[in-house]
Amino acid sequence: MDAEIVTIGDEIITGHITDTNSAYMARQLTAIGVNVRYKTSVGDSLVDMEEAFRLALKRSSLVIATGGLGPTDDDITKRAIVKVFKRNLIFHEEVLEEIKARYTRRGIQMPGINQNQALLPQGAKFFPNKHGSAVGICIAEQGRIFIALPGVPREMQQILTDEVIPYVKSLKINRHTHAVNLHTTGIIEAKLAELIAPGLKLEAGVKLAYLPSYSGVHLRIIVISDNAQEAEEKARKLVAHLESVCGKYIYGRHDDTLEGVVGQLLIDNDQTVSVAESCTGGQLGMLVTSVPGSSSYFLGGVIAYSNDVKIDKLKVPANIIKTHGAVSEECAIAMAQGCRKMFESSYALSVTGIAGPDGGTEDKPVGTVFIGLASAHAARAKKFVFGSDREVNRTRAVFAAIEMLRREILDIK
């Protein structure tokens, strides 16, 4: 079954917000064997929306739209739907009651404007919305299924997961998709391709994609086949090849994250970690604690943004900063050591660098970052030179720090 996703809103078309909904929807649909062929975004224009809906219904048998179901005047998706399907909007008392009840539970009186949201296309099926007042709309006609969901990510996600996916699964789908994600780190895309390409002949229906990110290069294997077992077997063979040629760079699979993998290693070894951050300002702690349950191995951290804090709280000797500077191997090591002592953790990670845009020198240009690691046995630091973008430098530094810990725990050189 082919599908098209249509995301709606001037804020998307003008780039005011980044459309994250379509990626979420595509992942869920791909996982149940739906072939997402196109994604389209249109603004809050009735004409453009109608054209997009008509085209999508022409080229795909499943169309899922998001956005424009809110109560305000710029929410016109329903008007486009009734034009395309030549239907009327009908007032639904029971939907209004549900919206009113939601407001009452929150102790707020329903604003009158929400009345609009009880007007829904005639003959449509509705999907309840647990987190908001815009219900999902589903119209099946002439072998085509059209679904409209609200644009608020949390609401869209709930309706998609609880209602749309089970509904689509209940329809007959013939093609089987088997997807495997392998996550690598510490090697650039072109080098990885040079390890992988020789001797590799992709079987029919098998696709391999290289997806660079700040945490490393992800390898995405997709196999499409009429036979589920065959799809799985073809994927298995390719994974075996990849593991044989670049296994040491692979840290995880599927939804594994570097921070999650390292967290599990710490749990397995009954170890703990703490962090001392200068230029990343808390981002390393944030990433470590983004893992539910991280409180079992993450003890705490110090955001040592100023030199005074490095000296006073982390006990970095003042003469290290004087002699080598705060952005130095020596300072990174002393920060990690001081942090480990302060929190009495098995490991401590430290980050000190020049994130930019200012503060670079000839010796230490913007993007220079030292990452330190202290354990019971030793302390060391590694120098990285990233790029010129503040946000990217901070993000790369944070992943490099976690990777340094992974290699330490697994004793990978």
Add this chain to the structure above:
Amino acid sequence: MDAEIVTIGDEIITGHITDTNSAYMARQLTAIGVNVRYKTSVGDSLVDMEEAFRLALKRSSLVIATGGLGPTDDDITKRAIVKVFKRNLIFHEEVLEEIKARYTRRGIQMPGINQNQALLPQGAKFFPNKHGSAVGICIAEQGRIFIALPGVPREMQQILTDEVIPYVKSLKINRHTHAVNLHTTGIIEAKLAELIAPGLKLEAGVKLAYLPSYSGVHLRIIVISDNAQEAEEKARKLVAHLESVCGKYIYGRHDDTLEGVVGQLLIDNDQTVSVAESCTGGQLGMLVTSVPGSSSYFLGGVIAYSNDVKIDKLKVPANIIKTHGAVSEECAIAMAQGCRKMFESSYALSVTGIAGPDGGTEDKPVGTVFIGLASAHAARAKKFVFGSDREVNRTRAVFAAIEMLRREILDIK
């Protein structure tokens, strides 16, 4: 001038990555008066890509594609381009030399696979890539302009800003767009609409959109007109109306961020801040320090994830945690006070809560967060009950904390 953005890659169509490029491109294009009408995403399929290019060229006079210009086998954008425009790929020695030189500067020998990237469509104009080996491609034919850029965000952004935007500006554009963004916080979308809607009649060519986000609701005003002055005047009138009915919720305009606005307030008042974070694990510090130059007012922070750290480092009295729990108004106040003392800052912010997915109780469900603020004059805490999503709860808490500081500094009740 109408434009369409086409983003390419199986990783986008399957939702493996979120397409951030199209939003960036749309912002840049909208800012110079280009009307982005559609955005389309296709996978690494020659047939689908050709269809998407042909359709885009039919409905818009400017088409910008990103992705699929890399060296590996899944990068087939150039093949689609030469099919659509019926041209050949030509080997460009000078482009290869430039790619080799880039590798040499990094101290790496060019992998052989990068040779592909010197094959470019006949008769195309090239845009140099400062950060990578894939050059931008531009074909002008029959009043249509087709541009292909690499998919790596940093590379796309550099070529777009340095080459494409000046090029597009050099063409004649008749319609003028005037956009104004107002950022509000502390009020939900429907309530905001009820303040704004009465007495509001939008003039011709004027659009107003409500864009809810975790930091608040953004108001986006777009005016399209044949006359630049008229567009500006219409926008000015609408902004004046918005300020008169909901001015106290507006914290900034255009690219203003809550963290940037508060940073500037601290600079203006010659004040400093420090943070004590439990459930946000460093995210508050990260957000505060995401502002370049934040070192002039951000002193540091403690990630007090465990109770021991709260007691030992932040000097939270153990009996407060025993009596009221670590997630309590009392604990948030004590954390902020301890933090302010530790860093000797003008203000200290603290966050303690239950981010989820586990740890909730009947009294304190997942999403319960206390935010504390200490100053020279007083210390207090505010309770929030967010939702069930860990990431969302942490993000909302961080913005609520910064907003609390903004209101404190500006003495807004």
